[in-house]
Amino acid sequence: MIEWVGVIVQGTLLGGLYALFAAGLSLIFGVMRLVNIAHGDLIVLAAYLGLSTTMMLDVHPFVALIVVMPLMAGIGYALQRGVLNQTLGPDILPPLLVTFGLSVILQNALLEGYTADPQKLNGGAIETASLSAGGLAVGVLPLLTFVVAVAMIACLQWIFYKTSLGRGFRAVSDNQDIAQIMGLNKAHVFGLAMALALAVTAIAGILLGMRTSFDPAIGGGRLIFGFEAVIIGGLGSLWGTLAGGVILGVAQTIGAKIDPGWQLLAGHIAFLVVLAVRPNGLFPRVEH
Amino acid sequence: MPDLLTLHALDAHYGDFQALFGIDMTLADGEVIAIIGANGAGKTTMLRSISGLLRNRADQIVYRGQPIGALRADRVAHLGIALVPEGRQLFPSLSVEENLLLGGKVGRPGPWSMEKVFGLFPILEERRRQASTSLSGGQQQMVAIGRALMANPDFVMFDEVSLGLAPVVIKSIYDALPDIVGEGMTAMIVEQDISKALSVSSRVYCLQEGRVSLEGRTKDVTHDQITQAYFGVAA
Ligand SMILES: Nc1ncnc2c1ncn2[C@@H]1O[C@H](COP(=O)(O)OP(=O)(O)O)[C@@H](O)[C@H]1O
Ligand SMILES: [Mg+2]
Numbered sequence: 001m002i003e004w005v006g007v008i009v010q011g012t013l014l015g016g017l018y019a020l021f022a023a024g025l026s027l028i029f030g031v032m033r034l035v036n037i038a039h040g041d042l043i044v045l046a047a048y049l050g051l052s053t054t055m056m057l058d059v060h061p062f063v064a065l066i067v068v069m070p071l072m073a074g075i076g077y078a079l080q081r082g083v084l085n086q087t088l089g090p091d092i093l094p095p096l097l098v099t100f101g102l103s104v105i106l107q108n109a110l111l112e113g114y115t116a117d118p119q120k121l122n123g124g125a126i127e128t129a130s131l132s133a134g135g136l137a138v139g140v141l142p143l144l145t146f147v148v149a150v151a152m153i154a155c156l157q158w159i160f161y162k163t164s165l166g167r168g169f170r171a172v173s174d175n176q177d178i179a180q181i182m183g184l185n186k187a188h189v190f191g192l193a194m195a196l197a198l199a200v201t202a203i204a205g206i207l208l209g210m211r212t213s214f215d216p217a218i219g220g221g222r223l224i225f226g227f228e229a230v231i232i233g234g235l236g237s238l239w240g241t242l243a244g245g246v247i248l249g250v251a252q253t254i255g256a257k258i259d260p261g262w263q264l265l266a267g268h269i270a271f272l273v274v275l276a277v278r279p280n281g282l283f284p285r286v287e288h
Numbered sequence: 289m290p291d292l293l294t295l296h297a298l299d300a301h302y303g304d305f306q307a308l309f310g311i312d313m314t315l316a317d318g319e320v321i322a323i324i325g326a327n328g329a330g331k332t333t334m335l336r337s338i339s340g341l342l343r344n345r346a347d348q349i350v351y352r353g354q355p356i357g358a359l360r361a362d363r364v365a366h367l368g369i370a371l372v373p374e375g376r377q378l379f380p381s382l383s384v385e386e387n388l389l390l391g392g393k394v395g396r397p398g399p400w401s402m403e404k405v406f407g408l409f410p411i412l413e414e415r416r417r418q419a420s421t422s423l424s425g426g427q428q429q430m431v432a433i434g435r436a437l438m439a440n441p442d443f444v445m446f447d448e449v450s451l452g453l454a455p456v457v458i459k460s461i462y463d464a465l466p467d468i469v470g471e472g473m474t475a476m477i478v479e480q481d482i483s484k485a486l487s488v489s490s491r492v493y494c495l496q497e498g499r500v501s502l503e504g505r506t507k508d509v510t511h512d513q514i515t516q517a518y519f520g521v522a523a
Contacts, residue, residue, distance in 0.1 A: 164389070167382065171390050174379040181339050181373075183365035183394035183439065 002135050007257045008250055009138060015249030016146030017211065019242040020204035021226035022233075023152060024197035026241045029230070030285075031169045031193040032088060037099040040223030041106040042198060046072050046205025047214050048110055051119055061121040061206050069202040076198030080191040088190070103219065110216035121209035145207045152200055153242045159196070160238070169193055228271040234281025243282060247274070292317045292443060292474050293338070294350045298357075300333050300342050300498075307333040309498045315443070315476065320469050322485035322506065323478045325495035326518060331478045332374050334495070335445045339371045340364035351443075366394050370441035374448050374478075376432040378420040385416040387431050391438030398440025399471050405434035408464055426457035433461070433468070443474045450481050462488060482514060496520050 025039050036042075046068055053064035083102075087094040129140040160166035171179040172189045180186055208214065208222070225248060233244030248267050255266020274282065293315040300308035308330050315321060325331050336342045338349055340361035349357035356364055370391075378387050388402055406413035409430040415423060420431055429449055436444055450458040458481075465488050469475050479485035486492060486506050494502035494517035502509065502517030 164393075167386050167390055168393070170381045170386075171379045174381050175377055177341050177361070178373060178377045178379070179390075180361040181341065181365055181371050182390050182435070183362045184390075185360070185362045 004257075006136050007253050009136065010142065011250030011253030012246050013138070013142035013146045013249070014253060015229075015242075015246030016142075016149035017204070017207060017245070018225045018229045018248050019149045019245030020145070020152060020200065020207065021222050022229035022241045022245055023149075023156060023238065024201045024204070025223075025226045026230045026233075026236070026238060027156065027193060027197045027200070030236045031173050032190050033092070033173075034084065034088065034095045035092075035099070037096060037223065038103040038106055038219075039099075039201070039226060040221065041103045041110075041219030042072070042075075042201050043205045043208060043222045043226075044110065044214055044216065044219045045075075045106055046198075046202045047121065047209035048114055048119070048216075049202075050121055050206045050209055051114075054121060061123055061210055064121075065202060065206055068206060069199050072198040072202040072205075073195040076194035076196075076201075077191040079198075080194035081187060084194065085187050085190055107216050107219065114216065116215055116217070118213040118215045119209070120213045121206065123210040127210060141207075141210060145211070148203060148207065149242065149245070152203065153238050156196075156200070157238050165192065225267070228267065231281055232271055232274045234278075234284035236285030237281070237283040240281060240283030247282075290317055291315065291350075292319075292352060295334075295338075296348050296350065298334070298337060298344060298348045300330070300337050300344065302333075307498050308337070311495075311498075311500055313493060313500070313503075315474055318472055318474055319491065320475045320477065320489045322489035322492040323476060323495060324480070324482050324485055324492060324514070324518065325501075327480065328497075329495040330498040331495055332447055333498075335371055335373075335447050335476070335478065338364075338445065339369060365439060366396070368396060368440070368442040370436040370439045370444045372429075372432050372436045372444065372446045372449060374451065376425075376428045378428055378431055378435070380419070380421045382420060383417055384412055384420050384423065384431055387420050387435050388412075388438050391435030392440075394439045396440040400437045400440050402438070405437060408437075408467060409434060424457075426453050426461065429453060429457075429461060433464075437468065441473065443476075444468075445476045445478065447478045448480060449477075450479060450484055458484065482518070494518055 021043060025036060028034050028036055049068045049071055050061050050064045053067045054061055083098065084095065087098045123141065126141050130137045131140060160169060168184050168189050172184060172186050176186050229244035229248050230241055232247050233240030247270060251270035252263045252267040256263035291314055295311050295313040298308055298311040299306065311334060323331050337344055340359050340363065344357035346355040346358040351367060356367065379390065382390065388405060411427055412430055412434060415427065420428060449461055462484060477485050477489055489506055492504060492506050492509060493500055494514065496517060502513060
């Protein structure tokens, strides 16, 4: 029994990481209806930038975030204004094709720059530390990841619904033309949204890199997990995205518990079941 | 009075379709003019051109001596040009208050503030936290007008504010107009309802199939002239 409680707890904490993968995707889709195929590779890019920073400055991966977060945000803004804005329009195909191309370019660039050897961020003692209570042992790093995910979602929720920036995001998402005649430059607003999304991605990438080893090819898998978490939770709902991440994480850990080979399959099955029962996800955005 | 806005042979196209043909128009500072014309005449297209949603050659639209025809809509907004769009077009995911705040985003100084808008339309203060979509049509129109005023514009364009509203609601909105333009604003009132538009304006332009078919002082134009210009047939 306690064994299964442990599985559920671990799955929930894993879900925090998936929610971090998903939050940026969800935000970008919510603001500009862009499905970013390169999102997973951007997470991996953040992990590599973290690697370079930790090595060059000889700092802990968490400290590296001080460099990687603004760097990723800057890359996001430049990418949006320089490339992605030009692909947005009534046709949804161009952004899909361009971000797919970007995904390929990123993977190859990382391969050139860092080789295909698996790398890992060295988090030190925190990686193995664990807390135990009532026969249940919980890793400190997974717990921290989950807490960060909840804090991140709460922060994004606050930005979206309580700040002038978030009001601009919602207005542009509702009606680009009218937002523009209210004095908002949508190209800039989209740039800020991508910057924010990639700042979150930086955190996701660092936490991922401390948890497991990574190589330039793993982006696609992270994209799928993030994508599934967004769809399970319901498009446009940030707390839904967290719930989606948790459901995916729990399904995967249960699957892995039954048979290690079933981890990914169990996640995909949970995704398909939710999609079949609730095609709009569990918490779709309600217009209010 | 100096010219505030001038249109020089303004054309507009939607793909291969030409919607406006060489529109010439002049607005003096502080003037209220009416634009009338049948459905599809090109009124909304003209307002979209002025507000920058449709881009033109720079010199086709001149505002305070500055060519603005090629400017992006957000740049035009910062110059003090506001639009109350046809069909209200509030932001559905923003509350009443947030819609108004967004209107104030350009941050121009002037007499209009949230309090002043609530003074003009008190019902909006009661509904300030509500979703804009939960309001009646007339109340939504008040939000749309308030949202435009929040920018403290020098020039406002009203696109068919009476469309789809009950006569009593239309009356209350038009009763508020003198308070609005009394602040020295220049206004362009677009309507299909001719009598309403004429009652508040000093000059009128009639559009017909993308061209100006009549131009004159409101008190000089005759009923027959308007019918002729509006429908393109002798009455
Ligand atoms: N987005 C559009 N695409 C193509 N044609 C349009 C579009 N909007 C308006 N039109 C056409 O342009 C002409 C003028 O329309 P509009 O400016 O909306 O007229 P009005 O506001 O006077 O009713 C009409 O023939 C209309 O069908
Ligand atoms: Mg119209």
